[in-house]
Amino acid sequence: MAPQWRYQVRFDVTDSAMAESIRRNAREPGLAGLFDVLARHRAVPKCQYDAFSEYVAAAEARGVESYPLYHWTKTTIENPAKKEKYLKSFTLYVDDREVYAREIADGLEADLQPLAASGLIARISKYDTNPSNNPQPPQRGLA
Template sequence: MTGQWQYQVRFDVNSSATAESIRRRAPGTALAQLFEILARHQAVAKCQFDAFAEYVAAAEEQGIERYPLYEWTKATIESPSKKEKYLRSFTVYVDRREVYDGEIADAVEADLRPLVGSGLIARISKYDTNPANNPQPPQQPRERR
């Protein structure tokens, strides 16, 4: 059934310096086009590492038993290699929503696509909320590396 699922756009950037500038929402000519595209869609880019860290902090404040991905997420943010990876990965929130209609996701993805060729963005991905297309939460936390 079409329209049943919501979507999310994510992108990875090529450099740690670029990632840090996006995280700080630093104005600059190199990022002007990215921020213009996001503004056009009433969107912001949220760093995946920051989102994971916020999840862990909320779980620790409110009780980890209410957060089924706590152990996995904590192990992920404590792993140096995973930290490096997720500091360069961003989720596009539109109107403060993590997931949104397919037409919105398609438009955001299409507008961001030219930035892949510019060297700013390494990769763009679009995900849906269909559980059949997404990995299920791990039964055991990943081994910390």
């Protein structure tokens, strides 16, 4: 039997002010469609920059030797261009899960497509947990 991969949906926005509103969970009129889709799927957006910052803070509090991506992540969030990029990038958690069944990811992706077509969302990405489809962690010391 083939492995059952889990999936994750991410999206990017182009506007910094819109990204900040999403980060604050501000229910502004221009974001109503997005928050309606997310509510239907029991999905919550997590800003990639915030996730990276939390990872770095946890590593620094508990010991970086147990966090293999610490150096890469810290370098990333300290780079102004990458910070700007990741402040506009969001991972969707469904029912508090970072990865979920393909059917859930497919439905979420399909319902986000009209928001991409309207320009609210700049890009939608779907990832799976198959290691051959994902980049491996950088070698220690590389940034």
